[in-house]
Amino acid sequence: FNFLYPADQRHTLLVKIASVREVVLGAPLRVILKHLASRTVAPDIDQFVALVHRPNESFFLVPQAEKVTVVFPMRFKDSIDTVLATSFLQEFMESRRTAGLSNAPPCLWSQTPPLELKGVTDDALSANAGFVTFVILPRHVEGRKLDRTVWNLSTFHAYVNYHVKVSFILFNFLCSISALKFEKQLSQELVI
Numbered sequence: 001f002n003f004l005y006p007a008d009q010r011h012t013l014l015v016k017i018a019s020v021r022e023v024v025l026g027a028p029l030r031v032i033l034k035h036l037a038s039r040t041v042a043p044d045i046d047q048f049v050a051l052v053h054r055p056n057e058s059f060f061l062v063p064q065a066e067k068v069t070v071v072f073p074m075r076f077k078d079s080i081d082t083v084l085a086t087s088f089l090q091e092f093m094e095s096r097r098t099a100g101l102s103n104a105p106p107c108l109w110s111q112t113p114p115l116e117l118k119g120v121t122d123d124a125l126s127a128n129a130g131f132v133t134f135v136i137l138p139r140h141v142e143g144r145k146l147d148r149t150v151w152n153l154s155t156f157h158a159y160v161n162y163h164v165k166v167s168f169i170l171f172n173f174l175c176s177i178s179a180l181k182f183e184k185q186l187s188q189e190l191v192i
Contacts, residue, residue: 025154026154029051029061029154032049033136033141034141036063036068037138039065039138041063041065042063045063048063048117049062049063057157058073058124059071059073059156059157060073066138069114069116069135071117071132071133072131072132072133073125073126074128075126075129076161076164081164082128082129084164084168084171086129086130088164088167092107092109093107105134106134107132107135109130109133111131134153
């Protein structure tokens with residue numbers, strides 16, 4: 001790879017490769033959000049749209065002329081990841097309330113599916129870390145904001161997953177340091 005492309009083109013190529021997911025997953029999302037920008041709903045769109053972002057996992061769009069509600073059922077395979085994700089998402093919601101992010105889309109977290117998903121199968125709504133709901137308004141997709149909104153929504157689950165894994169690593173690291181300090185203190189007291 002290093003020999004095939006000059007150094008200045010490598011970064012551009014890597015960004016394009018990384019953007020494949022956004023292009024594939026983001027295409028239907030982009031269509032729905034473009035209609036939101038013009039305050040319409042595409043005529044061939046159902047009451048809600050499921051977009052598969054991982055095998056057997058979807059997030060849902062509920063398009064309306066004045067808003068698009070985006071719901072992420074948060075699923076994690078490991079029980080520790082589930083606990084960390086739940087804590088992270090609760091803190092994420094709280095920080096959004098206190099940080100003065102008035103221009104950001106409204107965001108909610110709950111343990112139960114939102115009413116907008118009434119009619120979705122129970123299997124599709126299985127979530128062990130709750131549900132995150134974003135309400136996208138026309139002002140969030142005006143002009144150049146559309147690309148950023150599509151990117152953020154397309155990668156939201158990966159964003160949460162990344163932070164859960166980093167939290168787990170940090171927690172393990174801090175526990176190791178604490179254990180070493182305790183062991184050192186204990187060995188010093190035993191010598192005396």
